[in-house]
Amino acid sequence: xxxxxxxxxxxxxxxxxxxxxxxxxxxxxxxxxxxxxxxxxxxxxxxxxxxxxxxxxxxxxxxxxxxxxxxxxxxxxxxxxxxxxxxxxxxxxxxxxxxxxxxxxxxxxxxxxxxx
Amino acid sequence: xxxxxxxxxxxxxxxxxxxxxxxxxxxxxxxxxxxxxxxxxxxxxxxxxxxxxxxxxxxxxxxxxxxxxxxxxxxxxxxxxxxxxxxxxxxxxxxxxxxxxxxxxxxxxxxxxx
Numbered sequence: 001x002x003x004x005x006x007x008x009x010x011x012x013x014x015x016x017x018x019x020x021x022x023x024x025x026x027x028x029x030x031x032x033x034x035x036x037x038x039x040x041x042x043x044x045x046x047x048x049x050x051x052x053x054x055x056x057x058x059x060x061x062x063x064x065x066x067x068x069x070x071x072x073x074x075x076x077x078x079x080x081x082x083x084x085x086x087x088x089x090x091x092x093x094x095x096x097x098x099x100x101x102x103x104x105x106x107x108x109x110x111x112x113x114x115x116x
Numbered sequence: 117x118x119x120x121x122x123x124x125x126x127x128x129x130x131x132x133x134x135x136x137x138x139x140x141x142x143x144x145x146x147x148x149x150x151x152x153x154x155x156x157x158x159x160x161x162x163x164x165x166x167x168x169x170x171x172x173x174x175x176x177x178x179x180x181x182x183x184x185x186x187x188x189x190x191x192x193x194x195x196x197x198x199x200x201x202x203x204x205x206x207x208x209x210x211x212x213x214x215x216x217x218x219x220x221x222x223x224x225x226x227x228x229x230x
Contacts (some may be wrong), residue, residue, distance in 0.1 A: 042120070042205070042220035043160075062149075090159050105150075105218070107159035 001038040004108035012114045013081040021076040021111050023091030033073040036087040057074045090114050118143040122223035128227045137224045139189040139206035147209040151191050154203045201228045
């Protein structure tokens with residue numbers, strides 16, 4: 001299993017540009033989510049999905065869109081990039097089946113985004 | 117408000133020494149507590165997950181404790197190695213199953229020096 005994969009690893013955008021961060025998992029996990037990580041702050045949830053065709057907003061959803069057309073893929077779209085979106089973005093997935101009372105969450109390697 | 121506080125913010129120790137990282141939480145209703153290790157430039161990797169009924173859990177040189185009464189957890193690292201240099205993140209899950217029920221601490225940055 002490749003686990004959770006993310007592309008690209010690095011990206012530089014100009015203010016106003018749009019782009020899509022890709023995320024894929026091969027573990028057949030129902031739950032997928034996007035987080036951003038900024039210096040001095042904990043990981044913050046942007047959007048999440050509990051299954052194909054179902055998405056919901058997290059703590060900081062403004063400026064981002066998501067869709068979940070397949071179980072494997074969960075892309076994150078920046079519609080009009082702003083400097084405040086400079087951050088490291090992590091995708092994560094987990095099963096909805098619990099083992100021993102919990103279900104482990106797996107993170108991707110991250111995408112480092114800079115918006116000029 | 118559900119919160120997870122970690123201390124210290126950063127820590128420097130010599131190789132071979134032990135250290136303990138703290139996590140206090142005010143998450144309710146509590147489901148489980150997780151410790152992650154995040155190497156620089158990488159995604160977090162799970163070290164241990166503890167449910168309400170578990171007081172101590174070990175994973176190689178890492179030992180996590182949980183006191184559900186005082187809402188405190190600790191991560192003890194024994195005989196530290198240079199590869200232990202990383203950020204350690206405490207995450208508390210509230211009952212409900214939603215992805216939004218994972219509350220993240222800001223992490224403790226550990227540096228192990230030779």
